[in-house]
Amino acid sequence: MPIPYPQTRTQDLVEEIHGHRVPDPYRWMEDLESDEIRAWIQNQNSLTNAYLERSPLKEKIQARMHELWDYERYSPPFKRGGRYFFTYNTGLLNQDIFYWMEDLDAEPQELIDPNTLSEDGTVALSGAAISRDGRLLAYGLSDAGSDWQTWHVRRVDDGQDLEDRIEWVKFSGASWDKSSTGFFYSRYDAPQGDALKSANYDHKLYYHRLGTPQSEDRLIYARPDHPKWGFYGQVTEDGRYLVIYVSQGTAKENGVFYLDLEDPQGEVTGLLTDFDAAYELVWNDETRFFFKTDRDAPLNRVIAIDIDHPHPSKWNEVIPEDKDKLEYADFVGGFFVCTYLHHAAHQVRYYTQDGTPDGELTLPGIGTVMGFSGRGDDPETFYKFSSFTTPGTVFHLDVLNRKETVFRSPDLAFDPKDYVSKQVFFTSKDGTQVPLFITHRADLQIDGEVPTYLYGYGGFNIPLPVSFSVPNLVWMEMGGIYAQAHLRGGGEYGREWHEGGMKANKQNVFDDFIAAGEYLIHEGYTMSPYLVIGGRSNGGLLVGACLTQRPDLFGVCLPNVGVLDMLRFHKFTIGWAWTSDYGSPDDPDEFSTLLAYSPYHNIKNGAIYPPTMVLTGDHDDRVFPGHSFKFAAALQNAQAGEAPILIRIETRAGHGAGKPTAKLIEEFSDMWTFALMHIPG
Structure with missing residues (x-):
């Protein structure tokens, strides 16, 4: 019997864009501050919560999730001023605690515990930088998952904060000067309008001297003639130079500028200004700078540039390109x-x-x-x-x-020996071989009816890590298969692999994911009713596109914080930066490509869609939550079958970074509960 969904108003809004008539009946849902959308969020959450509470599985899954999540977790320590710094979580703490030690045999001392900064654990430590003498910590805090950060300074020895306060920081860390008297950081001007919705332009790089108000911070670099440029400052290991990375949206190609900090009359100098490749400083030996780059090397290499003789003809190759992709290069x-x-x-x-x-x-x-x-x-x-x-x-x-x-x-x-993991390669629609990891219990009987969770991303030159996950372990304990597809558009195989899944080639990513599902069925692991697909952010787009293109292939769909309206993504927060990967709706040719796969615009009234739970956060200022609101409303309205279309809207939560452990456990427990409620058996 179909679910009685909360009523969602539609509006008669049709735009003429590049010769296409484009309806947008749920445009009003982009106003996050309206009473109407707040009521809609409450009603949808009430429906979803009541639906999930019907299952006796939820309590059992959540209990096991708690049990397995309760284990000690450490970050790799790093060293400053002879001291060691790292984060630690006893298990179920909402946020990791930041510690320091005088030496490796010393008792760790707490430096900052974000769990004390809010009752619900939603204030997170979003950035940390230790001064060169190991005596001061500059740290950023974010509230409710927002990308906006407020930075403070704390003494390491006694854990007391100084009066320094830096606001409206976003997409930036802090880099201390050689004397530990101040640091460099990047920020935007205070937003005009809704801080969680307004587009962000005109990034600026500043220097903050300790003990002075932010209003007196020195502007190091800004380019009002290039409002989409972003800046990230890094002081070299010897303390002499400030290296300034210049980005254009999310494009991997970047520029590099520098400032000689020992020259009182020094000015910012362009070193790599063609934006022809990706450049990342590894180390410098006086004026000789070592960069990891994909210039003339799609899989990356290491080169040396003498900044006194910067012409490419003077560059030296240090580590040549290999058959495998060089992802990170460190010098230690x-x-x-x-x-x-x-x-x-x-x-x-x-x-x-x-x-x-x-x-x-x-x-x-x-x-x-x-x-x-x-x-x-x-x-x-x-x-x-x-x-x-x-x-x-x-x-x-x-x-x-x-x-x-x-x-x-x-x-x-749990015993890792009870599980097996293998890598296979499947053939995508155009013949490309795509890697897929398949992991499950060693004693699992593969009979073609195994609940299988297929996860993917496929974008922005980002490779999916082969890493541990408590939720995936719980899924496998219950008799499921975890399958992770490494799709084109990601960063697994360098430039060609990335470009094979971006802009006009974006459909390749969806074809890869669909082919992964077909492979799992053809090879006897599972069948469509048992096949669950999931992805976050760009991966949420992946799930939304595959759901609308092949609703017959999947048993359950879980798009999470997805980019789902591909004609308006560039109008909110930092969405304009993604045009480097997606293309721009303002370009007529790229518009046609985006319209062809935009999940929101390809929902068909009267179609039969599989059980779907859309997930988002009401404070997501990375991927505007209006994407998920509009998509869920349209899907509920279009659904001709009896399968539920639900939306789970986390309150006081953003895109995912800094999300409290308690909220993560609840979210994954709800995902697995919803999936198992709709898998046969």
Whole structure:
């Protein structure tokens, strides 16, 4: 029997765009402050909550999620001023606590506990930078998942805050000067209008001197002639130069400028200004700057540029391009530590300062590593390894002697040996081979009727990590398969792989994901009624597009914080920046491509759609929640079948970063409950 959905008003609004008549009957839902939309949110949440409470599974799933989530988690430590800094969570704390130690044998001391800053755990530590002498912490806080940050400064020794307060920071960290008397950061002007909705332009780079009000901060660099440029400042390890990365939206190609901090009359100088490739500083030896770049190397390489002789003819290749993608390059202990992606999983290799290969780091298995921070003369560093079946273990690495030891390891109430994971390759619509990881219990009987959760992303040159997840473990404990597809548009195989899934090629991403589902069915893992698909953000777009293109293929759909209105995404917050990957609705040719797959605009009245639960947060100022509101309303109105179309709107939550543990447990418990309510058996 169809669900009686809350009434959603439509409006007679049709726009003529590039010769196309485009209806938008739910445009009014973009006004997040109206009483009408607030009532709609409350009514939809009441419906969803009541629906999920009907299942006896919810309580059991949530209890097991709590049990497994309750394990110690550490970040890899980093070193400043001879001291060690890291984050730690006992298990169920809503936010990680920031700690420091005088040495590795010392008792950790609490520096900042975000859990004390709000009753519901929604104030998160969104950024942290330790001064070079290890005595001061600049830290950013975000409220309710917003991208906006307010920065403060705290003394390490006694944990007391200074009076410094920096507001309207977004898409920025902090980088301390050599004397630890101030730091560089980027911000926008205070927004005019709704801070969670207004578009963000005119990023500016500032210097803040301790003990002075923000109004006196020195403007280092701004480009009013390029309002879409974004700036990120990084002081070099020797403290002499401020390197300024200049981005244009989310395009991977960037510019690099610099400022000589020892020259009182110095001015910002352009070093790499063609925006022809991606450039990331690894290290500098006086005027010789080492960059990881994909210039003339689609899979990345390391080059050296002398800033006194910057013409490309004078550049030196240090580490040449490899057959695998170079994802990260660090310089610590006198060696380059390079992390490569080999078919979506990490491998780590050492190189001497002149680029000579010098061995590999043996990892515990196929998985993901993060860390390797440190100074060029530090003899040690730390890294964290995890896989689909291995929780994050932190290792200490003696770089000179190539000796690694476990620094911290978690203890969970499960045995990794009870699970198996393998990688396969399937053929997409155009013949492209696409990698897919399949993980499940070792004793699982594969009979073609196994509940299978297929997850993907496929965008912005971002690779999906092969990493551990408590929710995925709970899903597999209950007899499910977790399948992770590494689609085109992502960063698994470099520039060609990314460009194969962007702009006019975006349909390739959806074809890849659909082919992954068909592969799982053809190979006897599952069938359509048992196949659940999910994705977040750009992955939410992925689910929405595949849902509207192939509603017959999937048993349950879970689009989360998705970009679902592809004709108006560029009008809210930072959405304009995504035109580098999606294309612009203002361009007639790119508009046609976007209209062809935009999930909101391709819902068909009278179609039969599978059970769907749309997820979003009311404070999401990355992907405007109006996307999900409009999509859910249109899908509810169009549904001709009896399967439910629900929307779960998290209050005081944003795009996902900094979301409290309690809210994460509730969200995933609801996802698995909804999925299992609609899988046969």
